[in-house]
Amino acid sequence: MGKPLRHATVLFLLGLVAMASLLGGESAQPLGFGGPADEDWLVRVRTDLTGDTEILEAQVAVADARLGQAEAMTAQSADQPSSVATPGPQPLIVTHTVHKGETLWDIARRYDIDVDTIVAANDLVDINRLQVGQELKILTVRGALHTVQRGESLWDIARKYEASMEEIVSVNQLANPSRLQVGQELVIPGAQAQAVALRREQLVSPSGQLLRNFDWPVQGRVSSRYGTRWGRMHYGLDIAVPTGTPVRASAAGTVTYAGSMGSYGLLVIIDHGNRVETRYAHNSRIVVKVGQRVKRGDIIAYSGNTGNSTGPHVHFEIRYRGTAVNPENYLKR
C-alpha cells in the first residue's frame, strides 16, 4: 500500500471511529494493554521469611497441556484494520485482528511494513503461531512500541532504545515530553530501536543456545538451588518471599497451565516458544488463565506455600527442549 492510499484509509478509519463515538459505541476505546500497571498495593500478609529449610520436589509428570493452535486455512483478505489508536493526522498504531489462515508475512505485506516491526511491537515469542482473534499492534513507521513504566523519563526511554529524544517527541507529537503517563504507548522510531526491542525478548540464540535473558519472577533470597540434594533432584530455584508477593512472568509467552498440580501446589506454566518453558510453583493465588498471553513482567500469581512446601517461597523452573536447566545460569544478573 502506497503512502497516499494509506493516508486515505487512515482518514476513512478516523471518520469511522468518530462516528462510532457519536453513536455511543465503544470502538473509540484507546488501545493499550489497559489495566493498572501494577498491583503492588496488595497487602503482604506475612513478612516472615522461610528459614534455611531446603525444599525438594520430586519431578511431577506434567501432562503436555499444549494449546490447540488454529489450523492453517485459506487466507481471507477482505478484512479491515479494526481501530485506530492514536488520533492525529497520521496514526502511528493500528490494531489488526488475526484472521484464520493469516500469517505474519501476509499481515506485514498488507500494511506495507516488515515482519520485524510487528514482532517488536507485540512481544511475539513464536512468529509461526498466531492465534485467530489475536490483536496485533501495527506500527505505521519502522521502530518499536514502548509502554511507559512508572518513574520512567523520556531520557530513560531514549537511552534504552538507543534512540533520539527529539525524534520520539516529534513522531509521537508529545506536547509535554516531561509529563509522560504511566501506561502511555510511545512509538520509538528507527531500525536501531526495533533491534533493541527484538533483542529484549530473545531467549534462544540463532544457533539454539539458551540465553541469559530471563527476569527474576520475584526479588528475594535464594533458599534452595537447582541440583541434587540428598540423592534427589531439585529441578528449580527456590526464592523465599512473603506470601502474597506478586509473581511476574520472566519473559513474554502464553500460559499453558494455571492450577493445582501435586507437589507444585498452585502452579503456572508459561510457554515462551522455541521449546522454552517456565514454571512458577507454590502460589497462594493465580491471576492468569490457560491460553492467556502475558508480557515480560506481568503479574501472573501471588506467592504462597501450597503443595510440597515448608515455607512461603517461589519455586521457579526453566525448561528448554523438555529438560529443566539451572535457572541461575539464565536469569539476568
Ligand SMILES: [Zn+2]
Ligand atoms: Zn523448589
